[in-house]
Amino acid sequence: AQxxxxxxxxxxxxxxxxxxxxxxxxxxxxxxxFWYVQYPNQGLQLLLKYLSGSTLVESINGxxxxxxxxxxxxxxxxxxxxxSDTAEYFCAVILTGGTSYGKLTxxxxxxxxxxx
Amino acid sequence: KxxxxxxxxxxxxxxxxxxxxxxxxxxxxxxxxxYQQTPGQGLQFLFEYFSETQRNKGNFPxxxxxxxxxNSRSEMNVSTLELGDxxxxxxxxxxxxxxxxxxxxxxxxxVL
Numbered sequence: 515a516q517x518x519x520x521x522x523x524x525x526x527x528x529x530x531x532x533x534x535x536x537x538x539x540x541x542x543x544x545x546x547x548f549w550y551v552q553y554p555n556q557g558l559q560l561l562l563k564y565l566s567g568s569t570l571v572e573s574i575n576g577x578x579x580x581x582x583x584x585x586x587x588x589x590x591x592x593x594x595x596x597x598s599d600t601a602e603y604f605c606a607v608i609l610t611g612g613t614s615y616g617k618l619t620x621x622x623x624x625x626x627x628x629x630x
Numbered sequence: 631k632x633x634x635x636x637x638x639x640x641x642x643x644x645x646x647x648x649x650x651x652x653x654x655x656x657x658x659x660x661x662x663x664x665y666q667q668t669p670g671q672g673l674q675f676l677f678e679y680f681s682e683t684q685r686n687k688g689n690f691p692x693x694x695x696x697x698x699x700x701n702s703r704s705e706m707n708v709s710t711l712e713l714g715d716x717x718x719x720x721x722x723x724x725x726x727x728x729x730x731x732x733x734x735x736x737x738x739x740x741v742l
Contacts, residue, residue: 546728546730548730550733554738556735556736557634557636557733557735557736558720559731560731593669608728610728613688614728615685615727616661616663616671616678616680616685616686616724616731617663617678618663618665618731619675620672621672622672623672623673
């Protein structure tokens with residue numbers, strides 16, 4: 515079975531500072547990886563995904579994540595955060611080839627709080 | 631394209647009652663997955679439906695059930711509600727089961 519570990523439950527940071535949210539996964543077979551963001555009282559929004567190809571993936575709002583197969587990690591980074599980035603972030607995996615039949619496995623989430 | 635919609639957004643029930651939640655996927659999406667989100671357990675997979683068939687089920691008791699209609703809309707039902715069923719229930723849709731999933735806003739269920 516696959517599992518996802520988000521190493522920090524809370525990350526406080528000042529506005530315009532860089533941030534890294536850490537995610538490690540465990541799986542005996544290949545997976546696709548995702549980062550989702552959840553704002554208060556809302557559902558999850560897909561931030562970025564790694565399916566194949568370049569190991570560095572970027573989102574339209576400045577976040578990036580790098581897939582590291584040897585370290586089984588998919589850390590999320592942003593060089594300069596804004597107040598509006600305050601939210602909870604979830605790392606998730608799904609088995610490739612559709613064999614998960616729709617089952618995303620999530621980490622426990624990291625609450626990012628950006629202070630002015 | 632309209633996103634995933636869930637109704638109702640909020641529900642208050644008492645122990646022992648049953649509840650039905652509804653999810654309309656993005657047009658053209660055939661896979662619908664349901665998740666339970668609680669502060670203690672995080673996001674947990676309930677089940678997945680594709681073409682009206684349940685293909686995967688998480689580790690939840692039989693009180694949790696679901697179905698999918700021919701138009702891909704899905705419902706989940708929880709019978710004999712317990713206090714611990716209080717949670718945010720999220721529905722997600724995707725074109726195929728292994729694709730990225732798009733989530734609805736969720737239904738907040740409170741059991742008193």
